[in-house]
Amino acid sequence: MNVLVVDDEPIIRLGLRTLVDWEANGFTYAGDAEDGLEACELLERLDIDIVITDLIMPRMDGLAFIRKIKDRAKPISTVVLSCMDDFTYVKEAMKLGAKDYILKPTMEPESLLEILTSVRLELEQHRRELSDRQERQQALESSKLMQLSSRLHQFVQTGQGGEPALEAALFGTSSLVSLLLHTGSSAADADWRWTGCLAALPLAAGSVLLLVPAAAEVPDDADSVVQAAAAALERAAIVRLPQAPDWFIGAGVVLRRLAQVKPAAAQHARQLQERFYSASWNRIVQPVPESTIRHNPALPYDIRSDLLRCIAHDNSEGYVHQAEALCRRLKEQRPEKDKVVSFIQELLALAAGYARERGHAEIERYEETFVYSQALQACSRFEQVRELLLQAMSRLMENRSPLASEPRLRSHNTFIRKVLTYMMDNYASPISTSDMADHVRLSRSYLSDLYSKETGESLSETLTRIRMEEAKRRLRTGEMKIYEVADAVGFPDAKTFAKTFKRIVGCSPKEFEKPI
Missing domain, CATH: 1.10.10.60 (Homeodomain-like)
Incomplete structure (x- = not known):
């Protein structure tokens, strides 16, 4: 454990540094300071477990310094140094939480180590108990989050389970802000406590709707409440999601009733669709008007058939032409991402079958790369889907059979x-x-x-x-x-x-x- 010594007398600080073999006894002499003010600065830079401090010092005395230590999140144990005539200060220090005291005139190595060992054991026990309490509290919060999320999911999916108890649990104390968080990874079983949400509702692969308590009630300026909540989530996500480069947040609306959740989910679904086709890389996506979204757009099966015909008849020049035409049509129509991914996945599989019939080489490797892998599912942007499709077409062109375009003169008849x-x-x-x-x-x-x-x-x-x-x-x-x-x-x-x-x-x- 790391020990910090605080005393305005240099001889005392030097004496404590050399009085015992700190490392051999499981301690580290981490540093020393000449008063409480300097010691506070060191606490910001050093990971201190135990403080040995004098009581009477200039600028900030020992009692004021102990009060500062009590305000810190991490528990730090205190041992005070005293002389024979300042016992009144020692009693006050003990009331403030000091664990023991050492008399300067009679300080011996054995007594110092005995006190430090006792303090260490008590501190370790205190930290274990604190950790256990925190784990129990986190488990309780996680369980509550999961229960509310499950009930909310049932309500949105079926319209059932929206009894007054759920409304009260979510909206009993304050309004909520709906936020979309897209991480690109599975959101079904994620622990969303770090977001500060009361409930989480999975929307699509890698995307979740979060219901976050509003930081303030501003009836006339709900947009500022939403933007503040989105900015707070963005700051947390920067720290929490370093391995998810494509994450983004969708700003939602202020909710005051359970019935408003389903329309909010529809708005966030529009944000997902807009983001998929957009070239923007902003971390926060603003609401998308419903009028901008095309409902039930048709998938370009006609162009897909033309592309497959190009493969079947070995029109290598047509591969890219039709793939580009197909992508242009998709971007114009803007179908839902899941439908696009399934449509392209099926196309890549069919292309493999046609190419195999034409005698293309390395079809198994093509299938491993483009058909059986999760490469398409990992695409968070339409441009990434387009690039993958063009890569697949280029691979087929590279692996064409040299006999593919030659007339079949191999018959012996x-x-x-x-x-x-x-x-x-x-x-x-x-x-x-x-x-x-x-x-x-x-x-x-x-x-x-x-x-x-x-x-x-x-x-x-x-x-x-x-x-x-x-x-x-x-x-x-x-x-x-x-x-x-x-x-x-x-x-x-x-x-x-x-x-x-x-x-x-x-x-x-x-x-x-x-x-x-």
Whole structure:
């Protein structure tokens, strides 16, 4: 334990420092001061457990210093130094809480250590009892918080349980302020006592509504009460949430009745949605008018289908184009975060399936990174979701099979190889399946069955794929107009070509020419 000596006589301070082997006996001589004023300054800098102090000193005497020690939060034990003629002061010091006294003229090492050891044992016991009381009080407060929170959750979810007892428990002594706290981590079982709230209501993953007692009743200026509560929570969160960089607080409203909690929760839900799409990084989010929120916005399943079609038909240029278009639509419509995360998660899983069919490499690693991980759930901003989606599309592009865009010439069947060669040589002409059958001297039905069993696709599908690959090659160069490309790959008109290109590739020829 750390000991501080306070005496205006240097010889006494030196004598105490050298009188005993402090460390060997479980003590540390932490420092000394010549009066109570200097000792108070040292208490601010040093972690002191026991003070040995003279009583009669200049500037601040021992009695005044002991009164100062009593006001400190941490218990500190006091032993007084006295002479034979100041026993009246000793009695006063004992009334103030001093544990023992040492006579300067008869001070011996053994008696000093005996007194210090006794004081240490008593101080340790006192601190244990204090710690136990604090733990019991905290457990009681935590239990009360959990009970009120559970009853509040039931009331908001079902409309039941809002009996007068709950109203009185929450609003019996003062008005409350609703505050949103988003930490980004699970809020269901968190201990929210540090926020000073009476009850906590989980809103979404990593977000909770807190009901905090209003610091003051200002009926005509409720906004200042809310802002003061938000600022106080912000100061506490800076200390409490160093590992949650994306935390923020939503300023709410002053509540005076239980029935006002549900509308407050709806307002905080709007703040969560606004923050998800916003570029702002302010720690405190102000209320969001209901008129700014779109209700039940549609998810862009059409664009998602186009993106998956790009993967299915190996249109690598279309991956990013469609992903960007999808993100633009989501940001315009602003669906709820949970719906967006589920929508993108499903897209990433479907993309893996299509890429696997196309022979892409390292699909398992892709799935570990983007499908099975919690990366999406950890996103607190829409921009983070967008970046993750674009990273996933880039990974698929990097892992494309080198054979993915080549015609399937790997069949050992002579008729199959011959008809494939015929299609590749004549795709610019309006050839039909009958023309193909005549070329290999088989019936059309027999050739069609044989081909589909060997390749897994129909003759028409292969011809269309060959034409689309050639169309993409020509469009990439930028040297031909769209109607010229249509004619060059065997389509009778640009309209039919564009419709087929959109269906197969996932975007229009014009969009393909200028990918985003």
